[in-house]
Amino acid sequence: MSPEQLAPIRAQFFQECVDLLADLETGLDALEQGDPDPETINTVFRAAHSIKGGAAIFGMGELVQFAHDMENVLDALRGGQIPAGPSTLKPLLRAADVLSDLIAAERDGQPLDLASVAAATAALAALTAPESDALPEPSDDDLDGLTFAPVPVNLDLDGPAQARTWRLRLRPYADLYRKANDPLLLLSELGGLGPLSVQLDTTALPPLDALNPEESYLGWTLELHTAAPEAEIREVFEFVEGDCDLEIAKTPPPESGQETASADIPSAPLDEAPTPRAAPTPSPTIAQPPSIRVNLERVDRLVDLVSELVIGEAALAERVSALPGASNSGATSALDDLRRLTRDLQESVMAIRAQPVRSLLQRMSRLIREVEAITGKSVALTTEGEETEVDRAVIERLTDPLTHMIRNAIDHGIESPAARAAAGKPSEGSIHVVVAHRAGRVVIEVTDDGGGIDRERVHAIAIDRGLISATDLLGDEEIDNLIFEPGFSTTEHASDLSGRGVGMDVVRRSVQALGGRISVTSRRGQGASFSLSLPLTLAVMDGMLVSAGGQCLVVPLTALVESVKPKAGDVRQLGAGVTVMAIRGTPVPLIDLGAALNYGGRPVCPAGPTDGVALLVEDDTGERVALRVDEIIDQRQVVIKSLEANYRPMDGVAAATILGDGRVALIVDVNAIIGGRRARGHDHVRQAAHA
């Protein structure tokens, strides 16, 4: 195949790897918690195996080798040759991280930390080393419960010279062919092990008019006479496991009753035939309903169509209600039914974009292992609510803030083992992450059992950096939340959020950019708890619908502090073109929203400013201004529509939305308006300087 043909298959492989790695890690985590279900280890084994198989197709040698090493350890674990304790699982979890790095390296061509690969390979080898010499290739038959002492067991290895006859049934699925496997190659490889007889099974072949040329109907019944052990036969089918029904059985040696055996084969339903090894169909430990992969664009299209439907339905309802006698005609109640259905439909469609936060939390357990290695602290992560579903875009953009919160908790929260011992705490610190739905939002709490926030120090730093004055009286909670203030942290690198030592103000800013809020509570000596709440989806937000400059505009509710009806005494003009308004005694700049957006809105009138409403808004840095609008129309949920998709980004406008009557309303970018006022002010200064 040409590279162009291979590219989509490669892409699919990497996509599958994401799921497989998740299965692998979920399973290993479960094993670490003492999950006794044998299916768990099978799932983990299959995941490693599938990655190896895929990697082999694309000739990713290092990845194949590493996955193979993992597989060996997992096989030994499955066979009970090595215990399922922390001494086994810690290296396995670390190996899963390395495996994920290797995959990323193949996918993105990123440089690889060879030292960590070598270390993980050595750790894996150490796990199997003492046993692997003593035990032959593990077979699935009777090895369970064996200790490492080689006990003579009646197995299929009682003499390499003794050949026996094996009966195999192979029935490929269509997927086997789609992955460019060829049964002929398998059969000829099998023939290399000994004399082979092949019988074609055409029982599943439908009549010609019902035949789907892309489906797989044929199977084979094989008789192989060989001295090779079962493992060697299985190895032939290594890369098609999961893509075919495969049955391997010894024929009873005394009577090689081939006629009776082969006679009932074709009639037996192949699917129901018991397989000696665990069924290769993916059935992960966590019972998951079947799912399909869907192109995200199609889902987004569906979301768009449904919001159109909602608008269409509203327009129809409005027209019907205007008709004479509408209330008696039954049309109104039919429309009510329709409205309920469209609302259900909208919720269902939004639910398609939702994903459980499990993948996010898994990344955090990996992070903890890394930070543990760097800091020398030992931390146990416990999580709750990993099934909670959130819009995938929110999950993607949560990774950085959550990463930093957890890093921060280990770096600054959890004390050194010595200090913990002195405080009478267990030497291993704990971080508890809870994800839950609350009041239409998703809430994430990160709680550590470290030293908590040192209020005296925070207070001193805040005074030192000029954030508060020494005479300010602050409550405990206010002091704690000073850590989110811009300028509190000493570091300046705001871009690399996941890097070390970035200020919490960056975390707060990125959370607020998602329409969220973050706060902290702390108890000295007992730990701190960060709580962050976010909207369930980025596609919908709460907004205040206002009119200004003759237009309908939406002000995001997250930016809105309060709305005030200005009184004459509250507003005054300072110099030319600057107006301030006192809200609860504090003066803030008063900006006419229509004028700020160049809608030709009236300039703010200093004499009679009591018309209209002032909205007190706050940007991400906490700076406040009052926006003058003509009137407040309504508060509602709006669907966010991009302006960039078909046009371009615009200053002062964050996005657009579609109103009930089908018209477009712009969503105000409060940050840009507050920042733009500052920039325009500078322009003024510059112009004055040039004049």
Next chain:
Amino acid sequence: MLDLAPRDPAAENSVELITFRVGDQEFCIDATSVKEIRGWTPATPLPDSPPCVRGVINLRGAVLPIVDLAARLALPPTEPTARHVVIVVWIGRRQVGLLVDAVCDIQTVPRNQLRPAPNLKSEALDGLITALFTAGDRMVALLALDEVLPALSEPTP
């Protein structure tokens, strides 16, 4: 109506064009770029936009800009009514609506009848009009869609 230009059997040697009226002038664009044609609905004005951008409308859930071709061609701006027409076109991956007075015709024109536009010595039109062809007794100008919406990616200065 216009005389149809003779159909060329070799399709690759001809091009299908949609012709429309802006003021009393006739223009055309490549028909394969046209997504749909719809009546005018009021657009939401955008702050700080060039005069030819009338604003944005909602087209089945997508928000797309409307370009007043008259203003873009340096003619007096259109005063749109319900009888005006919006031609929705693809410009790359973007959908853009073109406000015109009326759509006239679809016609197939042999490529060899398209004459490159001369240097028009006009800042507004240079690059916008790529070719001209004669249909009956009229001269129709072919618009380059890429040039219709200027400075697409640059934010407002």
